[in-house]
Amino acid sequence: MGEPDDLSFVQTLVNCSQLSVLECGSNRFGGSLPRFLGNLSTEITVIDFQQNKITGTIPTELFNLINLQRLGLLDNELTGHLPLEIENLSKLEVFSCSNNHLIGDIPYSLGNLSRLSGLYMHNNSFEGAIPSSIGECTYLLYLSLSENNLSGPVSSHLFHASMLSELYLDQNHLQGVFPVEICQLRNLVVLDITRNAFSGKVPSSLASCIDLLELQMGENFFTGSIPQSFQYLTSIQHLNLSHNRLSGQIPDFLSNFSLLGLDVSFNNLEGEVPRRGVFTNISAVTTLGNKKLCGGIPEIHLPKCSTNTTLARGSKRRGRLSVAVTLIIAVASLVVGVSIISAIYFLMCIRNKKNKLSQGSLLNLKEPFSKVSYNMLLKATDRFSEANLIGAGGFGSVYKGVLDPENSMVVAIKVISLEQKGARKSFMAECEALKNIRHRNLLKIVTACSSTDFQGNDFKALIYEFMPNGNLRQWIHIEQHTKPLSLLQRLKIAIDVACALDYLHNSCDVPIIHCDLKPSNILLDSDMVAHVGDFGLATFHSDARTYNSNSVAVKGTIGYAAPEYGLGSVVSKEGDMYSYGILLIEMMSTIYSTNRMFEGDLDLHKYAKSALSDQLTEIIDPKLFDDNVVASSGSQYVALARYDCYVKCVWSVIDIGVKCSVESPQDRMRIEDTIRGLKITQEMFLKELSVVEAMHF
Structure with missing residues (x-):
């Protein structure tokens, strides 16, 4: 293999009028892509030549195959430009040409590929600016432009591709202020802009990307402090801000995150290094190159903090207060005179304002x-x-x-x-x-x-x-509460949410479809009663058919949105039921629906369905048992009975979640049946648990 005529056999397929897939990947084919590829059947939907030794340029004739949905050319030795004729492939969903030697500008016409979901072009020699037109690819989930020679600023229009889940722009020559419009990427899980020349402050708007697992911003020219708004990136696992010009202190809230890796090395950070959470793991944290840092655990070998440094976090606030007090004293004589007049005016106005605020x-x-x-x-x-x-x-x-x-x-x-x-x-x-x-x-x-x-x-x-107990996502995923939600609390919350959904679907004059049901949109009051919020994507059932395949942005959040929405289906009650089913599974397992373990066809629904048969205990949130079962008093028989009672209840809830989130919309559980099933589960759990507890006496 590796000969110039290796691909000559493809010519024998020209007369195969029903040919739909041509898989030639992972061989050692040499030579160039033949022009007669364009003579293959126009019925062909997949062409894969990845991981070969193909040389030469990409023939324009290849783009005559107008029904192509997937084109794989990665890991070869291709040269030359990417032909502008790629815009002819209007049905293309995945295009990969990574790890080649392609040059020139990235065609602006890529923005015309409205069905594109994956675009992989890393490790080439593309140059010029990133075409803003890519933002028109509203289905785009994965964009990788790493390791090229791209330059100039990043257009905010790029972030109109609001479905983006993973964005890789690292190892280029991009520059300028990174757009604050990054907050439009509500589904973003990975952002890598390492080794560029971005400047200005780290955009605090990144805090809107609450599902971020990995944020790589090292080796740029960012200035200012680490944004306080990052305290809402509670899902983050890998954070790299190294080799920038950041100043200020390392925020203590990072101690509360389940970080697997934190790199803030070679900046101008100062003050005390926290001593909790990830900062106790020297293999996970890098703080080198910050000459003004001190404290932390002994293993990182930083100098001890002076008394003033140790108290710096509090003293800044006290300093500001001191200045304020000084100013107040300086103008006290003026304030006294003005306040008398203001008080009279205030008393006259307060009666009217009180009525407006309390009644209106x-x-x-x-x-x-x-x-x-x-x-x-x-x-x-x-x-x-x-x-x-x-x-x-x-x-x-x-x-x-x-x-x-x-x-x-x-x-x-x-x-x-x-x-x-x-x-x-x-x-x-x-x-x-x-x-x-x-x-x-x-x-x-x-x-x-x-x-x-x-x-x-x-x-x-x-x-x-105001909801004083925050949202459900914080309670099931973030280790900030001294006592996790009990099984009964989760059951009650599940029933609360189901009742809200039943009201929206069946009791309103015109049924309302929520379209974005997920843990962060479930708020908890002081009594832990659940309230469904964020109706920014909601639509009335009578208007649902106006949301066509071009309205991807209104159809929810990746991992919770019904699979048919990705195929252009209108929003529906059944779509809400899918989201609710995923929510139930997540509440019992605390496994993110966007977990990286879910690749290919595997998702949280299929994982839970499989676990129901033989490995349920592997999927259940272990915190459900910590205080309620393991630490309970009583004989071993009583403990086992109590454990079995809990497992049966969780099995029932996850089973309902699986039935709500089946792929076929018409086969999903109705909300009325869901409420009935959950209430029966709750009643049976309480009844069996009371019997078990009676064994103590």
């Missing part, structure tokens, strides 16, 4: 939204300070605020990021969905604001009832 805050959501002003929200959140930031999502940031100081009216204020594509539509969708619905398990909207800020820019915000 239950919003009749019709434009214009005039119940609260921008200035009121600015004051309620201390000028939208990071200290009051409690969450970040695809279309905005959420702040805790006190809207009515006299009555201590604590609310959650979702400020819409209007510069993001689809944000205005999301705002209106949420208003429409929530204005006429009331249910104990739906997040209560208090009011809304549609106004302008002090610079005259449009400003929109939604004000919700």
Whole structure:
């Protein structure tokens, strides 16, 4: 093999009119790609020549095969340009030409490949800018442009490809400020921009990409501090900020993450290194090259912190307070005079304002939204300070605020990021969905604001009832709570969410489809009652058919969105049921639906279905047993009986989750049957558990 005429045999296939797949990968074929490839049957959908020794250029005739869905040319020795004629392959879903010697610009026409889901072009010699047109590939999940000679800034238009899950731009010559519009990639799991020339601050908007597992930003020219907003990247496992020009302290919140690797080496960081979490694992953390760091565990051999350094985190705040006190004293005489006048005016206004806030805050959501002003929200959140930031999502940031100081009216204020594509539509969708619905398990909207800020820019915000116990995702995935959710609590939450879904689907005048049901959208009040929130993607059932195959962005989150949505199907009640089924499985297993173990055809549904038959204990969240079973008193027989009781209950819940998330929409469990099944499971669990506990006496 490896001869110039190795591919001559392909000519014998020209007359095969029904040929649909040509797999020639992982051989040692040499020679060049023959031009007569273009004479193969136009019915062909897959051509694979990867991992050979093919040389020469890519023949333009190859792109006559207009029904190609997958074209694999990676791991060869191809040279020359990528022909512009690639735009003819309008049905192409996956294209790979990585690990070759291709040169020139990346064709702008790639943006016309509207069905493209995977584009792999790394390790070539492509140059010039990244075509912004790639952002038009709304189905794109994987984009790899690493190890080329690409240069210039990254266009924010690239992030219009909002389905992107993995983005690799490392080892190029890209430069400029990295676009804050990265927050539009709500499904992003991996971002690698290592070894470029990006400058400016690390974009705090990255905190909106809450599913990030891997963030690689090393060897650039980033300045400023590590953003406080990164505290919401709670899924992160690998974080590399090394070889930049970052300053300030290492945030203590990184100690709370389940990091497997953290590299902040060779920056200008200072202060004390935390001593908890990942910072106790010297093989997982690298802090070299930061001359002003101190403390940490003894094994990292940093100098001891002085008393002033140790107290630095608190002293900065006290320093600011001291300055404020000094200023207050300096102007006290003026304030006294002004305050007397202000107090009189305030007392005159407070009566009217009190009525507006206490009676008018239950919003009749019709434009214009005039119940609260921008200035009121600015004051309620201390000028939208990071200290009051409690969450970040695809279309905005959420702040805790006190809207009515006299009555201590604590609310959650979702400020819409209007510069993001689809944000205005999301705002209106949420208003429409929530204005006429009331249910104990739906997040209560208090009011809304549609106004302008002090610079005259449009400003929109939604004000919700504050949920003091955060969201479900924090409870099942993040080790920040001293006591994990018990099985009974999870069962109750599952029933709460199902009741909310039943109300939306069956009790509204016009059924509402949520479209984005997932743990981060399930909020918990002070009594741990679940409330379904974030209706930014919701649609009325009567409007569902208006969402065609071009409306990918409104169909939910990868891992939770129904598989038929990816094929262009309209949103449906059955789509919500799929999301709910995945939610149930995740609640019992704490396995992310986007876990890297799920490759190829394997997903959380199939994994759980397989576990039901013979390995259920391997999928169950072990924290369900820690306090309730293992540590319980009683005989070994009682302990085994209690354990069996728990396993049977979890098996039943996961079984319902599997039945809700089957591939065929018409075969999925109905919400009414789901509620009935969960309540029966709850009753049986309590009954059997009471019998087991009676064995003590």
